[in-house]
Each structure stands twice: as C-alpha cells, then as structure tokens.
Amino acid sequence: MNDTTSITTAAGRLVGIADEAVRFFQELDHTTNSVARRVQQLETFSTLAKEIELKPSANDHDGEEQLDLTKQILIYCYKLISRILSRLEWVDNGGRHTSTQQGLLGVYAELNNHEVKDLFEDLHREQLCLVAFRNSRFKPLFWASESDSRPLEYCHAFKDHELNFLNLLFDADPREDRASLQSSRGPTIKGTCTWITETSTYQSWLSGSGDSRGLQIQGGEGRGKTMLAIYLTEQLEQLAACMSTDTVLYFFCNHGNINANSATAVFRGLIWQFCRLRPELLYHGLKRAVSVDEGRIALATNSVETLWQIFTAMVQDPNTGTVTCVVDGLDECDEPSIKTLMERFSELLSSENQGRRNFRVLLTTRQPFQQDNFPIELSTICLNSDAHKHNVEDSQRFINFHVSNMAHEHSWSQDFQEQMNESLTKKAGGSFLWATLAVSGLKGQDEGTAVKYLEDLTGDINAIYENSLLAVPLECRQKIRSILTWIALAYYPLSLKELSTLTGDEFSTPDTAFINLKACLGYCGTLLMTKTEIRRFGSGYETIETVQFTHRSVKGFLLQRYVLRTPTDTDADSTFFQIIPDNGHETLASRCLEIMEKGLKVEAERESSVEYAHILPYASRYWFRHLRECPEKLCDETLAKRALTFLTRNHENRRLWFSYLSNLRDGREDISPISSTPSEHHDTIGGLEEINDNDVVLFEHPKDTTSATQLQALQLACLLGITAIVRKILTSTSLLTSIRQANTRSLRSYSRTRPRSEDRLVKVKRGGVLQLSTAEIVAMTPVELAVLGGHHKVAVLLLKRYPRRSIWKDSSFALATAVSHCDEDMVQLLIEAGAPKLKASRQLEGPICIAVINRRLDVVKFLCCSEANIWAQSNSKLDEVDTSFTVSFQ
Known part of the structure; x- marks a missing residue:
C-alpha cells in the first residue's frame, strides 16, 4: 500500500507541473512548430501521468521493485520538466506564467538550444520506458517493433577521403557479425530472452532513472550471453528508432580473430559503425588523421588513445543525442585490452564527465569485473544466480523447440518426446551450450538409440568433447589434429579452401585434399561449425564461409601448455589431440614458409597460381607472428635458416615477399618479375607498412638517398619481434658487425637530412601516426626497433647478451618510445639497462x-x-x- 501511495503522490506532482508547462507553452505562438510539438508532447505525458495516478499498478504481477522503479522514473521526469522551465526562466506569478529577463524572444531562442532539446529528448525517452514497463509482461517491446520506425540505416554517400578513412578503420561490420551469429547458432526461439527487459536492473539502466549508466550481464560458459546481446541490440535499435537522435552501437568480440579480440579492434568497430550511422560526426575522425605521400591519409588505428579521442569526441558532440553501446564477450579479448576497455568506459560513465547522461554501456562477460579495476560501479545481472530461473526456462524452451522438430522428423511418440524434454532440461541446468551439444547428438536417432544416447550422455562439457574425439577413426586422427591446430592458433578464421591447402600434403591434389577435409569435418560436429565472415579482398571486401569452434570452451579444452605422452600412449588416446601452443606455432610457421617458398615464385613468374593464391595473403602476413610465439630456441633449427632467407638483404625470397606485401597493400595481385633497386626500395617500404601494427609510416625525404633495402636481417627480426631469429643471428654473427652493416651509411644520410626534418624524438612524443624517413628507420639500432615494435622478449635478449654496451649509449629515443607506448615493463627494462x-x-x-x-x-x-x-x-x-x-x- 505504501508503494502505491508514493507512486500516486509522485504521479500527482508530475501531472501538476506538466499541466503548468502546457499552459505556459499555450501562451506562446502555436503556429511555431517547436512550440506546437512541445505542447503535444507535454499533453500526452500529462495524460499518461494521470493514468498512473489513478492506477499505479498496471498489472497484478507488479512487485515492489517494479513499483519502486516506476516511482523513480516519475520523480526523474518531474525534475526534467522543472529543468526545462528553469532554462526558459519561467515563474508562476499568481497563475500568470511569465518569462523573466529574456522575454518571449529569449524563450524561442532557448527552445532551439541544444540543452533544452536534449531535456525534451530525455523526457520523451522516459515516456516510452513508462509505456513499455506498464504494457509488457515478459515480452519484447512490441510497441516499438510494430511501429513504422526502423533502425538507422547505414549511409553510403561518402567523399573519397571519407571512404579512405572508413577503409582504414574497417575490420568487420557489426551488423553482419550479428547476422552471422544468428545464422550459425540458429534463430532465437520464441519466448526466450524476453524476461531480461522486465528486470528492474535493466529497466533502471535503460531509463536512466538509476545511478548507474553501466550494466554487465555476467554468466558462466554457455549461459546464452551472446544470444541475449543479440536480442537486446535488436530491442535497443527498435527503441532508438522512436528517437530522432539516439544511436545504438555494438561489437561482438571473438577470441579466434585478431580483428575482434583487442581494445583497438573494439574501438575501430564502434567508430566505423558510428560513422556509417551518423556521417555528420565523421569529421571528428578526419581531424586526427594525417596526410602522407601522394594524397593518402593515415590514422593511428592501433593507438588506443587516438581511437578513444575520436570516439569520445563523437559521443560528446552536441548533436549526437544518446549513445547506447553494447560489447559482447569482453572477456574474449586479451587481459590488457579488458583492462583498457574497462578504464576507458569508466571515463565516460564517471560522474565528473558532463556528457555521461547521454552515454550508457552494456557489457557481457563470463567473469564479474573487479571493482578495484573498474572504478565506476556497474549494475549486474548474473545468469548463474539472479536470473538462474529465467535461464533454465529459456534453455527449456530451446530444448522443447528442437526436440519437437526431431520428434516430427523421426516419428517419436508424444510420451517419448515429453520424456526427452524433461531429461534434457534437467541435465542442462540452464546451460545452452550443453543443450546445444546434446540436441546435435540426438539428430538422426530413433527412440531406441536416443534412449541409449541419453543414458550415456554426461553432464560434463569436456567429457562430451572427449567422447567426440574418441569416436574419430584412427586413419583420420592425424588430419583432424592438424585441422584443430590451425583453427586454434590461426590469427583469423580460415575458409574451407584455406584449411584444405594448409592441412594438405605433397601427395594430394587440391581436389582430393578438399574432399578429405570435408570428410574429416563430418566427425567434428560437436567441435566445429561453419560461420560467414566479411574480409578485406584487394581494394574491396568479400564474404566467405569459415570453419570455427562451436564455442570458446573447445579451444580451452584442446590447448595445453605441456602434454607428457609416454611410449604406451597411442593415437586412440584423446590426449593425442591436445595442442601445445609452442610446438603448434612452430609447425604453422613452417607450413607458411613452405607455401611462400613455392607460391611467391609462381606469382612472380606469372604462372597459374590457383593452388596457392588464396592462402598466400595469410602466409605472408602471419608467418613471422607464428614464429614470434615460439620459444627462444626452436625444436627445428632448420626453420630458422629458412626464415632468415625472407629477412636477409639481397636474398630473392625477401624481394619476392616484400613485393607481394606491397601489392597487397595497394590492392594489386602481381609481383614484379624484374629486380631493380628503386622498385625493391619502394616494395620494402610498402611491405613493411602492410605488416606493421605500430602505426609507423615511412616516407622519403627529398635529399634522402638511403634505400630501405639496406635494412639488415637483425633489424627486421627485431622490428617484427621474432626472438628465435634474433637469437640465431646473435649466436652466428658478431653483433658489432651487424650494427655497422646496418647503419653506418644510413647514419651519414640521416645526419644530412635531420636539420630539415622534425626530430624523431619530438614525433614519437606527440603520439599518433609516427612518420619516419627511410634514413631514420634504417639508422635505428636493434634495441630501438624492438622497443618501437613493443617486443619485450627481443629487447630482453639483446640487453641480456650485451648489457650496457656503447652501442646502446643513446637510449633517449628508445625510452621516449616506451613512455609514449605507456609500456611499464619496457621502461623498467631500459632504465635497469642504463637509460637515464x-x-x-x-x-x-x-x-x-x-x-x-x-x-x-x-x-x-x-x-x-x-x-x-x-x-x-x-x-x-x-x-x-x-x-x-x-x-x-x-
């Protein structure tokens, strides 16, 4: 009774001030659109408040939390109207409503002021929330979905320089990612996910009436977090369609894709989508891009600070309105990225940030965030505890749907169907992952075999994976282990054709290798799935079918830091399939080098390259990354010798590699068959820009005669962070000899051009894109290049073998670079090595x-x-x- 009484009081106060505001606006010129629109908005709001005053609880099921939230919204709306009238300098003068100081002209001016417009937008949003909460019971926002409004459409009309900017950002389209997830996981079952919009925690976050503008949905593996994120992004888009300036952004993280598992990837995706939805805000990004040679623009797409500056400028633009940001699977990023994203979102949500009211964020994650790492308190919906009941009900709907389809297909009896529903729901315990695996195993089975399958089915996810692997025929195990290794350690999802080539052997033709791959995938139904991805292709993009793990837990099950196998172990043991990353990366690097050795020559000779053309981009861009993940001492020392041929100056393999990379960057597909110093110089520059992830742009100074071909193998190995190769070079040649070969000539050229160019120390301290002349990059010491690339292991190796040597004497650039990168470990290392x-x-x-x-x-x-x-x-x-x-x- 107390709850309803307080709501009646709050609604009565709101009716009073809303009617006062209506009468005030009615004294203004009704022919003015801005006035007429506001009168209509306030009248409809007053009507809604009167309905609530007469009937505080629209539904019998409304609980204490629901009623309390309604009261909070009513109080917040009262404050909003008060602030509007205050902005218009309205006073109640004995029933005559006047505007002081500014007069009527001032009122009309204020009506078009951004702050007043934002207040009316907030008021409209609260009205929509009130309608939604009173008219819904565990169902989606039908009032929004049934309207004629649609989510904001992507803009396609961009100028050339704007398109160049968008291309620099693009890794994936979040809308396509969402559609791909829906396709691979199946449609959302009717009735599932809807409960979350009815929770007071979500409603408070959505309405803005609560203190928190951040919400986390936390739950264990396979609890349906991604499906909830998909559902909520659709619901939020429908809500935003009713608001003229609301924007919904989202990003789906993917542990198995280098373009979707880092802080920079998340920010690039959000900014790209922001620009496509609100093109008038794109100029904030262009202001932070720099012009380079031949009219190109460059952007520090790997700099968190640069991307964050762009994102916050767009969010806080006066014309932006409310921005809702959803990031799914934050824990699929690396640890530093998780910390960075949490800190950055914290800045926008901080009470000290004036723009916090127009920004809210929703994050899904397996583990709850530590509040000491995230200074702003987040509201939380825990699927394992708070919402466990709803989670179980949703998994039951999922099971019932699929069992019903199988019962119809295999003519199961009604009693047997109900028995299967009950047994599966009980064993699932609210886990969508377990339910999905169980249902997939039931397909194609009659009642007899289905009963036996269910009796043997364990509740342990890893046991299901293990049983799936044990069922693989012995003759297929080696091939499947190779497939699983590539999928687990590849830097982005691979297509069927790419996997076929990478896992093929010298005895198989491309056609037979593809057939064998398809046959092997048939044994991995619980482990692998196909999923559509959009990928860069030349100057455009292509849509391809990729092979990925059905769930992140598969990768966790397969990866082992170390597996001890005894002579008695056989291929029949499931540990045969477990992957040791160190060994796996070495195997993958070797295969990439083998493909490059064969494929690049074919490309250069203008011969048919059907066998390798599709896989050369991956091998060329990532062979050294795989080698980077290997320990300092390789198992196969011949691999280091093969890798060195692609780094050694004047070697044909290096020329072909850089030529191919340079053409990839420019969207061409040919390799120059004629070797010349000028072309090799430009190819080296273009190739380095294609594979560098440190926002470095190389340019040629007008009087710079230094050729990029002067870069030595040691310098390239340090810049690319290949510790095993650096060790190989240091143990086989004199370091001083390598240094002299690397930079004696370039230092003379650098000293001549330096007075005419900006000092590199000044440039690195400024941040953003680092533009270095050819002479500057060639003159760098191995330590400077290792620090520039952020490769701590390489720097440790160099400084450990040659501590405090005169060749490291000038460490000012290395230290400034480490500080600019905010790399605490690198700064400590350099200081301990003697840097001032x-x-x-x-x-x-x-x-x-x-x-x-x-x-x-x-x-x-x-x-x-x-x-x-x-x-x-x-x-x-x-x-x-x-x-x-x-x-x-x-």
Whole structure:
C-alpha cells in the first residue's frame, strides 16, 4: 500500500507541473512548430501521468521493485520538466506564467538550444520506458517493433577521403557479425530472452532513472550471453528508432580473430559503425588523421588513445543525442585490452564527465569485473544466480523447440518426446551450450538409440568433447589434429579452401585434399561449425564461409601448455589431440614458409597460381607472428635458416615477399618479375607498412638517398619481434658487425637530412601516426626497433647478451618510445639497462609537461602512476606534476 501511495503522490506532482508547462507553452505562438510539438508532447505525458495516478499498478504481477522503479522514473521526469522551465526562466506569478529577463524572444531562442532539446529528448525517452514497463509482461517491446520506425540505416554517400578513412578503420561490420551469429547458432526461439527487459536492473539502466549508466550481464560458459546481446541490440535499435537522435552501437568480440579480440579492434568497430550511422560526426575522425605521400591519409588505428579521442569526441558532440553501446564477450579479448576497455568506459560513465547522461554501456562477460579495476560501479545481472530461473526456462524452451522438430522428423511418440524434454532440461541446468551439444547428438536417432544416447550422455562439457574425439577413426586422427591446430592458433578464421591447402600434403591434389577435409569435418560436429565472415579482398571486401569452434570452451579444452605422452600412449588416446601452443606455432610457421617458398615464385613468374593464391595473403602476413610465439630456441633449427632467407638483404625470397606485401597493400595481385633497386626500395617500404601494427609510416625525404633495402636481417627480426631469429643471428654473427652493416651509411644520410626534418624524438612524443624517413628507420639500432615494435622478449635478449654496451649509449629515443607506448615493463627494462632516469622540468621540457602540451592524457596518467625508481630524484615526479599544472592552465 505504501508503494502505491508514493507512486500516486509522485504521479500527482508530475501531472501538476506538466499541466503548468502546457499552459505556459499555450501562451506562446502555436503556429511555431517547436512550440506546437512541445505542447503535444507535454499533453500526452500529462495524460499518461494521470493514468498512473489513478492506477499505479498496471498489472497484478507488479512487485515492489517494479513499483519502486516506476516511482523513480516519475520523480526523474518531474525534475526534467522543472529543468526545462528553469532554462526558459519561467515563474508562476499568481497563475500568470511569465518569462523573466529574456522575454518571449529569449524563450524561442532557448527552445532551439541544444540543452533544452536534449531535456525534451530525455523526457520523451522516459515516456516510452513508462509505456513499455506498464504494457509488457515478459515480452519484447512490441510497441516499438510494430511501429513504422526502423533502425538507422547505414549511409553510403561518402567523399573519397571519407571512404579512405572508413577503409582504414574497417575490420568487420557489426551488423553482419550479428547476422552471422544468428545464422550459425540458429534463430532465437520464441519466448526466450524476453524476461531480461522486465528486470528492474535493466529497466533502471535503460531509463536512466538509476545511478548507474553501466550494466554487465555476467554468466558462466554457455549461459546464452551472446544470444541475449543479440536480442537486446535488436530491442535497443527498435527503441532508438522512436528517437530522432539516439544511436545504438555494438561489437561482438571473438577470441579466434585478431580483428575482434583487442581494445583497438573494439574501438575501430564502434567508430566505423558510428560513422556509417551518423556521417555528420565523421569529421571528428578526419581531424586526427594525417596526410602522407601522394594524397593518402593515415590514422593511428592501433593507438588506443587516438581511437578513444575520436570516439569520445563523437559521443560528446552536441548533436549526437544518446549513445547506447553494447560489447559482447569482453572477456574474449586479451587481459590488457579488458583492462583498457574497462578504464576507458569508466571515463565516460564517471560522474565528473558532463556528457555521461547521454552515454550508457552494456557489457557481457563470463567473469564479474573487479571493482578495484573498474572504478565506476556497474549494475549486474548474473545468469548463474539472479536470473538462474529465467535461464533454465529459456534453455527449456530451446530444448522443447528442437526436440519437437526431431520428434516430427523421426516419428517419436508424444510420451517419448515429453520424456526427452524433461531429461534434457534437467541435465542442462540452464546451460545452452550443453543443450546445444546434446540436441546435435540426438539428430538422426530413433527412440531406441536416443534412449541409449541419453543414458550415456554426461553432464560434463569436456567429457562430451572427449567422447567426440574418441569416436574419430584412427586413419583420420592425424588430419583432424592438424585441422584443430590451425583453427586454434590461426590469427583469423580460415575458409574451407584455406584449411584444405594448409592441412594438405605433397601427395594430394587440391581436389582430393578438399574432399578429405570435408570428410574429416563430418566427425567434428560437436567441435566445429561453419560461420560467414566479411574480409578485406584487394581494394574491396568479400564474404566467405569459415570453419570455427562451436564455442570458446573447445579451444580451452584442446590447448595445453605441456602434454607428457609416454611410449604406451597411442593415437586412440584423446590426449593425442591436445595442442601445445609452442610446438603448434612452430609447425604453422613452417607450413607458411613452405607455401611462400613455392607460391611467391609462381606469382612472380606469372604462372597459374590457383593452388596457392588464396592462402598466400595469410602466409605472408602471419608467418613471422607464428614464429614470434615460439620459444627462444626452436625444436627445428632448420626453420630458422629458412626464415632468415625472407629477412636477409639481397636474398630473392625477401624481394619476392616484400613485393607481394606491397601489392597487397595497394590492392594489386602481381609481383614484379624484374629486380631493380628503386622498385625493391619502394616494395620494402610498402611491405613493411602492410605488416606493421605500430602505426609507423615511412616516407622519403627529398635529399634522402638511403634505400630501405639496406635494412639488415637483425633489424627486421627485431622490428617484427621474432626472438628465435634474433637469437640465431646473435649466436652466428658478431653483433658489432651487424650494427655497422646496418647503419653506418644510413647514419651519414640521416645526419644530412635531420636539420630539415622534425626530430624523431619530438614525433614519437606527440603520439599518433609516427612518420619516419627511410634514413631514420634504417639508422635505428636493434634495441630501438624492438622497443618501437613493443617486443619485450627481443629487447630482453639483446640487453641480456650485451648489457650496457656503447652501442646502446643513446637510449633517449628508445625510452621516449616506451613512455609514449605507456609500456611499464619496457621502461623498467631500459632504465635497469642504463637509460637515464626521468627528470623534472626546468623549462617545461619534462616528460609530463610535454605529454600535457601534446594532449597525451594516456601518457600523463601513465607517468603519474609510475614507480618512483624510474625518476632521477625521489621528488622528481611530484615536481614534474606540479609544473605540469601550470602548463594545463595556460
């Protein structure tokens, strides 16, 4: 009774102020569209408030939480109208409603002010939420889906430089990813997922009436988090369609795709979708792009800080409206990316951020976030506890749907169908993953075999995977192990054709290899699935069918840091299929090199390259990444010798490799068959830009005669982070000899061009795209190149073997680069190796002051939180912080 009484009171107050606002607006010119629209909006809102006043509870099932949330929304709406009237300087003067100071002209001006418009938008959004909450009972927002409104359409009209900017960002289209997930996982079963929109936690987050603008949906493996994310993005899009300025952005993380498992990938995807939906905001990104040679533009697409600046500028633009951001599977990113994303979203959600009211974020994850890592408290819906009942009901609907289809197909009796529903639901325990695996195993079985299958079916997911592998015929096991290794360790999902070539052997033709692959995949139904992906192809994009794990847990089951096999173990043991990453990456790198050795020559000779053309892009871009993941000492030392042929100066393999990479970057498919110094120089530059992930752009200074072909094998190995190759070179040749060969000539050229160009120290401190001349990159020491690439293991190896040598004497660029990258481990390593410690400013040249001047907030935060042992004096950091305050207020 107390709840309904308080709602009646809140609704009565809202009716009063809404009617007062209506009368005030009625005194204005009704022919003005802005006035007429607001009068109509306030009148309909007053009517709704009166209905709530008369009947606080629209449904008998409304509980205490539901009623409390309704009251919060009513109070919040009262405050919104109060703020609107306050902005218009309205006063109640004995029943006469007047505007002070500004007069009527001021009122009309304020009506078109962004702040007043935003307040009316917020009011409209709350009205929609109230309607939704009162008219729904565990069902989707039909009032939105039945309207004529549609989600914002992608814009296709872009100028050339805008298209170039979008192409720099593009890795995947989130809408296509969502459609692909729906296709691979099957349609959403009617009645599932709808419960979440009725929870008070979700409703409070959606309405904005609560304190939290962040919501996390947390649950164990296979609890249906992704399907909930899919459902909610569709619901949110329908809601946004009713609002003129609302935008819904989303991203589906994928542990098995390098383009979807990092903070930079998430931000690139969100910004790309933002630009396609709201093209008028694209200019925020163009402002942070830089022009390079021949009219090209470059963007620091691997810089979290640059991407975050673009994203926040778009969110906080006065014309943006409310932005809702959904990120599914945040825990599928690497640990540093998870921390980065949590910190960055925290900034936007902070109460100190003036734009926080127009931004909300929803995250799904397996593990709950640690609040000490995420300073802003998130509302939480836990599928394992809070929503376990709803989760079980949804999994039951899923099971009933599929069992019904199988019963019809195999003529199961009604009693048997009910028995299967009951048994499967009980064993599933709310796990969609288990239910999916169980249902897939039932297909094609009659009642007799189905009963036996169900009796033998374990509730342990890993046991199901193990049984699936044990059922593989002995003659197929080696092939299937190779397939699973490639899928587990590849840097992006591979197509059937790519897998066929990569797992083929010298005795099979392409056709027989493809047939064998399809046959082997038939034994992996519980482990593997096909999924559509969009991928770059030349200057455009292509849609391909890829082979992926049915669930992330399959990869976790297969990967083992170390597997001890004894002489008594046979291929019949399931441990035969377990994958040791160190060994696996070495095998994959070897296969990539083998394909390049054969395929690049075929390409260069203009011969038919059907056998390797489709797989050369992957092999050329990722062979060194696989080798990078190997331990310092390889099992197969001949692999290092083969790899060196693609890094050694003047070797034909290196020329062909860079020529092919350069053409990939430019969208061409040919390799120059004629070797010439100028073409090899340009191919080396283009090839390095194609494979570098450090936002480095190489250019030629007008008086720079240095050729990129002067880069030595050691330099390339350090830049690419291949520790095993660096070790091979250091043990087989003199380091001093390598250094002299690498940079004696280039240093002379660099010293001539340096006064005419911006100092590289200044450029690296500024952040963003780092433009280096050919002479500068060729003149770099191995340590500088390792730090530039962010390769800690390589830097450790170099400094451990040659500590405090004169060749590392000038470490200012390496240290500045590590600071610019906010790489704590690298900074500590360089300081311990003898690099000069950081000093406080004398003339505003200190590291924090320079970061403030360059608006490098990431560096400012990094240095302010840094350890005292990297500073020259005990009070150096504090002095530098104090000095930086004077810079920030200038």
